[in-house]
Amino acid sequence: MGKLRECVRRWMQYFGISQYWRTVPGLDEWIRRRMRSVYWKRWKGSRTKIRELLRLGVNRRMAFRHGLSGKGNWRMARSPGLRIALTNERLHETGLVSVVALWKKAQGYA
Structure with missing residues (x-):
């Protein structure tokens, strides 16, 4: 997460002056979405996925449906x-930084 945060900040320092x-x-x-995909991939087994979803506040039925799904990481990241x-x-x-917030700060909105 630290490397991603550093990369986003550097990217915004370079492109933040753009008004596009x-x-x-x-x-x-x-x-x-990519970070959600990484978390889903990190929780390798179905039991771990179900346990983590329940721990993070997803209801039991949805946690079991998602945890036992055979769909890929990228698709599940949007579930x-x-x-x-x-x-x-x-x-x-x-620790994830928002590109929108950094852009607004660079433009002087925030």
């Missing part, structure tokens, strides 16, 4: 269960 807003929210969403478990606030707490 259109790509910024999409990039932010892609990074969050409702992972969005409930790994909210934007939780990802921010783990």
Whole structure:
């Protein structure tokens, strides 16, 4: 997470002067989805996936449906269960920086 945070900050120092807003929210969403995918891949077995989803506040039925799913990491990163478990606030707490917030700061909005 530290390397990603450093990379995003450096990227924003270079491209932050641009006033082209259109790509910024999409990039932010892609990074969050990628991080959810990494977490899903890190929880290797079905039992671990179910246990972590339950620990992070997903209801029991959804946790079992998602944990036993055979779909890939990237597809599961967009599922409702992972969005409930790994909210934007939780990802921010783990150290993920928002590209949108950094861009607004560079533009003088925040």
